[in-house]
Amino acid sequence: MSVINSVFDSVFQPFVDRPPLLCLAVFAALSGLLLLINYRFVSNQRAIRQVKNLVQAHLLEVRLFQDQLGVVWHAYGKLLRATFAYLGWSLMPLAVAALPITIVLAQLDLRFGARPLLPGESTLLVVHVDDAAAVDRVALQLPDGVVQTAPLVRIPAERRVVARIQSQLPGRAEILVGDGVTQASKEIVTATGLERVSAERLRRGWFERLLEPGEGALPVSGDIASIAVQYPGRSLSLGPVSLNWLVAYFVLTLISAFALKPLLGAEF
Secondary structure, eight states, X not given: XXXXXXXXXXXXXXXXXXXXXXXXXXXXXXXXXXXXXXXXXXXXXXXXXXXXXXXXXXXXXXXXXXXXXXXXXXXXXXXXXXXXXXXXXXXXXXXXXXXXXXXXXXXXXXXXXXXOBOTTXXXXXXXXXXXXXXXXXXXXXXXXXXXXXXXXXXXXXXXEEEEEEEEOSSEEEEEEEEOSSOEEEEEEEEOSSSOOOOOEEEOSOHHHHHHSTTSOXXXXXXXXXXXXXXXXXXXXXXXXXXXXXXXXXXXHHHHHHHHHHHHHTOOO
16 A cells, blocks of 8 residues: 555645646546546447447337337336346446556545645544553654644543644654554644545554555554544535535546547447
């Protein structure tokens, strides 16, 4: 994951100070292009083209014979079979693209799901532990430029410790969290641009860390189960409209795929 993070950090570097929606549009266009290439060379293009023609023919049949109930129901049955056939021919390219898409979405979420803290902005640091008794042993070591603005709140019933902190200097810093046995770090990012931020560092399995790839896994030893920084959400604005980044990404990817489709001659 650290290698993947470094690669995407380099790719995103030219866009750090650019409008987020512009950066998202560029990555959506690249995603649409790669999906078309995947369909073009992995799927059975002839079969997909034939089954799409069948779907259109059955839809036309329903419209032409809408007054004949028997013909319409028969056409609906053929339409359903053609739809399942289309889904079947699409399984292979979707399976090939599943892992790369998951990695790309996780990396995009690190940039568009939340924004870094601004200098002087306060937030909460939340530490979860496995054993309720470990709540009283949790201690923090804050780096230069990060200060604690309120006493630690220890909640044994929820196995949770909450700290209110303020980041005063731009950049990346490491907060050290100890439980009396082991010590783990949590990155905190203070910036104004499109920087990668990891909201939570986990000790769980590989799939959870695939979806939260910003930092490595927490140490197995000790009681610290997770450390989270509550970053503000990042909103994408298109005029007066506020967009969720994931919705905007999928819409822009589909638009790009349809726009580039004639150039590659790919069916999907």
